[in-house]
């Protein structure tokens with residue numbers, strides 16, 4: 001016999017009751033769309049490792065974004081994809097005033113003033129060695145020089161009109177340096193800082209590195225991105241970035257790190273929590289659906305539900321265009 005304290009079905013038998021059981025309902029406002037801006041102005045090139053994603057030239061950007069804004073897109077994150085010829089040891093091209101990111105910020109803010117423009121801040125797309133910071137002669141990271149340069153780049157994106165800057169480099173102490181830089185530039189009231197706080201050294205960035213041509217030429221990123229099995233470092237990074245002035249705490253990747261998302265919610269209960277469903281997660285869901293493992297829409301919506309259940313307020317996902325349709 002089923003005991004009276006065992007009865008759960010009644011609470012969700014009627015479909016009208018199911019939303020009452022859900023932690024948060026997914027809305028378009030919870031999404032941020034990461035896009036790649038190439039320095040070939042007229043190009044719109046499909047990215048082979050990421051179905052339906054493109055490297056977008058500045059002259060193609062308005063037409064690419066307009067229909068999405070029409071469907072309710074509220075926020076994008078920009079990644080620059082420069083040609084190899086501009087890369088150097090220091091990532092000088094990151095804040096080139098005529099480079100793809102700064103041109104894209106200006107264009108988007110003039111055509112779509114309501115669209116929040118966030119910029120990933122990192123050097124790996126712009127360095128000849130492909131690492132996220134400056135290197136010492138023994139190829140270890142020069143943290144001090146890296147932080148100084150990253151703060152400069154972030155402030156220059158903010159000066160160009162970016163609404164949010166999001167450093168993904170994982171150098172120590174960059175949040176404070178960037179926040180300080182924004183304050184000194186008189187921009188701290190209108191530019192927010194999203195910390196890629198717990199960013200793990202993940203296999204799931206593979207397609208992105210293809211898309212952004214940002215793979216390291218030697219070594220890997222394990223000396224600055226977090227070891228996948230570590231919970232303590234993730235928690236300490238979150239605590240640190242809260243102390244250093246981050247406005248939003250992000251966890252990356254998303255689906256393999258839901259415990260860390262939940263940790264972030266607990267450690268930073270008064271901050272918005274974001275998760276980045278990265279390129280490998282995107283490709284995995286796409287390829288699985290294509291192989292008949294599951295229905296794409298059902299699985300993607302379930303992945304969103306998992307992130308919200310874990311505590312996310314904001315989700316960065318390449319599925320944003322599909323979700324804008326599905327959420328209608």
Ligand code: PBG
Nearest residue numbers: 122168169204205208278279280
């Ligand atoms: C650059 C950066 C990466 C991603 C976001 N910013 C790649 C990396 O750290 O190697 C990954 C995004 C994705 O995989 O979708 N530091």
Ligand code: ZN
Nearest residue numbers: 122123124132
């Ligand atoms: Zn990087």
